[in-house]
Amino acid sequence: MEINILKTDVQQIQLLRNLFLHENHFQFVYNKCHLYGWADTYSFIIDDVITGYGAVWGKDRREDRDTIFEFYIIDTFRKYTNNIFGKFKDACGATFIQCQTNDALLSSLLYEHTANINAEAILFEDNFQTNFFILQLSLEKDKRENNNPNDCAYILKLQDETVATGGLMLNYNLPYADVYYEVKEDYRRKGFGSFMLQQLKKEAYKMQRVPAARCNIKNTISKSALLKAGFKICGFIVTGEIIKKA
CATH class of the missing domain: 3.40.630.30 (Gcn5-related N-acetyltransferase (GNAT))
Structure with missing residues (x-):
């Protein structure tokens, strides 16, 4: 099995982003990062098949690319999550993960791969x-x-x-x-x-x-x-x- 991480643009992974947003029924706070060009995106390829994507931006400065904030893998390939994530963080050079805890996939990786975890904001959805x-x-x-x-x-x-x-x-x-x-x-x-x-x-x-x-x-x-x-x-x-x- 060969895993490749290739830097790409958001248009190339838009269909995967649609799957990500469809799977996660919540407001995604970082959505505008793609709209305004504040992020770099990467495709995950296993044996010539695009299986997912990731995105990085700057935690403190928008021009930096030190923080993974988006990570998605098609469900049938999630058994390779740890392998893909390891190669992705090496390829992008990020030193932080920032995510919403209602994003189950990336938040699980945050708890596994990071230290000094800090909660910054509370997220709300309409209830009544x-x-x-x-x-x-x-x-x-x-x-x-x-x-x-x-x-x-x-x-x-x-x-x-x-x-x-x-x-x-x-x-x-x-x-x-x-x-x-x-x-x-x-x-x-x-x-x-x-x-x-x-x-x-x-x-x-x-x-x-x-x-x-x-x-x-x-x-x-x-x-x-x-x-x-x-x-x-x-x-x-x-x-x-x-x-x-x-």
Whole structure:
């Protein structure tokens, strides 16, 4: 059996990426890395058959290529996972793995091949619909100039006062939309965050998108607001340092 790891472009492995996304029914946080050219991709070839692919990007700087963030092998070839992964990490020269824990294949490799594992963010998926109502609160489209075509921005108003801003990022894998928000400091801990999240979820579904979200693992206020607004925890973003061979 001959295993070859060949650097390629994302168009050449797009059908494999479609299989990866189909198999994993969640918002893939790193999807935009391919859209914006922030990643290098590699094909895995066994005896002239393309069996999978991997991708690397920069953990701290986008121009670096020190971190494996995507790794997929067609199911019938997964018995060769360890052989392929060993050759892949040698070929790309990565020193870290960064992944979502709801990505079962890569997260299992992270726990096996890395040390100093650190959780950076909590991932959320929609779980149930809420029906909060706060008198005189309204969500409006943000009419200020926005040069990002993937950003649908909104403002939350209490009468004529803007109390929060937020929106939906659409540069994630379909059908997902990433929800973000920020409540002005003077208006925090009044339920405005959860109300805005509720309304942003409704806007996402109107666009035929599925809302998803994430927050820093230490941001207990955002975590609480997301859970209150009907999200549930579906995973974490974790990073580990690849253990060097003795």
